[in-house]
Amino acid sequence: MVNDSRYLLLLGMLACTGVFAGLLYLVKFSLGQSVAEPGKDVPAESGRLAVEPAWVRYHVHYYGFALLFLCFDMEMAFMYPWAVVYKELGITALLDMGVFLLILFLGLVYTWNQGGLKRQ
Amino acid sequence: MENNNTLPTTLLVGLLFAGGVYALAVLEYWSVAGRLAWARPVRLALKLLAREEIKPRQRDAVFYETAPVLLLAAGTLAAAVLPWSASTPLLSLATGALFVNAAFAYAMVALVLGGWSSNGAYAMIGGWRFLGQLLAYSMPMVMALTATVMRAESMVPVQIVLSQRGLWNIVYQPVGFGLFYLAALALAFLPPFDLPVAAGELAGGAWADFTGARRLVLRLGRLSLVMSLAVTITVFYLGGWQGPGLPGVVWTLLKTLLVAASFFGVGHYVSRVRYDLLLEWSWKYATPAALLNILWVGILLLL
Numbered sequence: 001m002v003n004d005s006r007y008l009l010l011l012g013m014l015a016c017t018g019v020f021a022g023l024l025y026l027v028k029f030s031l032g033q034s035v036a037e038p039g040k041d042v043p044a045e046s047g048r049l050a051v052e053p054a055w056v057r058y059h060v061h062y063y064g065f066a067l068l069f070l071c072f073d074m075e076m077a078f079m080y081p082w083a084v085v086y087k088e089l090g091i092t093a094l095l096d097m098g099v100f101l102l103i104l105f106l107g108l109v110y111t112w113n114q115g116g117l118k119r120q
Numbered sequence: 121m122e123n124n125n126t127l128p129t130t131l132l133v134g135l136l137f138a139g140g141v142y143a144l145a146v147l148e149y150w151s152v153a154g155r156l157a158w159a160r161p162v163r164l165a166l167k168l169l170a171r172e173e174i175k176p177r178q179r180d181a182v183f184y185e186t187a188p189v190l191l192l193a194a195g196t197l198a199a200a201v202l203p204w205s206a207s208t209p210l211l212s213l214a215t216g217a218l219f220v221n222a223a224f225a226y227a228m229v230a231l232v233l234g235g236w237s238s239n240g241a242y243a244m245i246g247g248w249r250f251l252g253q254l255l256a257y258s259m260p261m262v263m264a265l266t267a268t269v270m271r272a273e274s275m276v277p278v279q280i281v282l283s284q285r286g287l288w289n290i291v292y293q294p295v296g297f298g299l300f301y302l303a304a305l306a307l308a309f310l311p312p313f314d315l316p317v318a319a320g321e322l323a324g325g326a327w328a329d330f331t332g333a334r335r336l337v338l339r340l341g342r343l344s345l346v347m348s349l350a351v352t353i354t355v356f357y358l359g360g361w362q363g364p365g366l367p368g369v370v371w372t373l374l375k376t377l378l379v380a381a382s383f384f385g386v387g388h389y390v391s392r393v394r395y396d397l398l399l400e401w402s403w404k405y406a407t408p409a410a411l412l413n414i415l416w417v418g419i420l421l422l423l
Contacts (some may be wrong), residue, residue, distance in 0.1 A: 094415075
């Protein structure tokens with residue numbers, strides 16, 4: 001609660017980024033508009049105008065990796081504070097985190113063994 | 121923890137960052153064309169502004185406007201935390217190392233939004249490919265950073281630089297450096313890993329349908345992302361501002377530009393990596409290597 005004003009800097013940077021982009025768009029806008037012609041605004045799809053929106057279902061093949069990623073990402077949340085106090089706690093910290101990582105690592109090995117890391 | 125977000129410091133860091141981005145634009149062209157063309161970034165910007173701006177029909181307007189600005193923000197936000205010298209962190213956060221990661225994560229959001237919003241199949245697949253790439257690079261990158269935090273006993277970037285007084289982290293934990301370097305290339309979708317936006321792959325991938333000023337903001341965003349990543353590598357692995365003779369800021373700038381030049385150089389000589397192979401290699405080799413790196417640093421610290 002003491003140093004909340006520091007985060008104003010980040011907010012200011014975000015605002016400056018937005019304003020900068022807005023200024024560029026303004027310059028672009030002042031240079032003239034594009035003429036609306038049929039067929040000009042087709043998205044890059046080999047010139048074919050899609051009948052349906054592109055937001056229909058595409059299969060994303062790497063959902064297995066996504067699950068693995070989630071579990072390792074959660075582990076990282078514990079690892080940062082652990083890393084800060086690591087040297088203080090010494091060998092205990094190494095063993096504790098070692099067991100935790102080993103359990104997760106076994107999961108990775110299991111996925112690997114089951115062919116989950118093959119390209120699909 | 122001291123903060124030096126006074127006006128001169130802010131201006132200095134802003135100028136250094138902007139100048140670095142300009143130098144990077146020149147360097148990138150140099151890596152492709154083999155010659156230094158100092159005015160080319162300006163020419164390219166003017167060209168993009170002068171071109172007719174075509175927006176895809178039936179686009180998702182909100183996401184279409186958000187994506188370029190978000191990429192630029194992702195590139196610049198990390199720069200607030202990274203110190204150029206002992207006295208120039210704009211924002212000395214207790215969670216600095218974590219914040220850098222969090223800021224970079226938005227690059228993925230920006231690319232997926234950009235690919236989704238233009239309502240073209242190629243663009244969308246480009247966005248999904250970058251999401252797949254994130255699943256590959258993110259873990260090695262975060263774990264490599266953790267090992268530097270272990271050595272410094274602090275997440276504050278200034279402390280991490282100070283912890284490298286005797287020996288730079290590139291020597292202390294070379295595996296971590298290698299992993300972070302490769303992950304940085306993948307994060308900034310630089311050439312060996314530029315499948316999501318490569319012009320020859322998916323008609324431009326996630327960027328296919330951005331023209332004019334929005335394309336310019338996207339390009340600037342990518343360059344600022346590369347710049348931030350180069351500063352991050354300098355701060356976390358190359359001893360930051362430390363060096364004989366010259367003032368600290370100059371050392372940081374020199375190291376940063378060298379790192380960025382090496383980024384572009386690598387892209388020039390290595391062939392493009394498919395994202396599915398990248399995923400496979402990352403989880404089979406890079407993630408275990410990152411865990412071993414943590415163990416290695418842990419043992420070194422206890423000795």
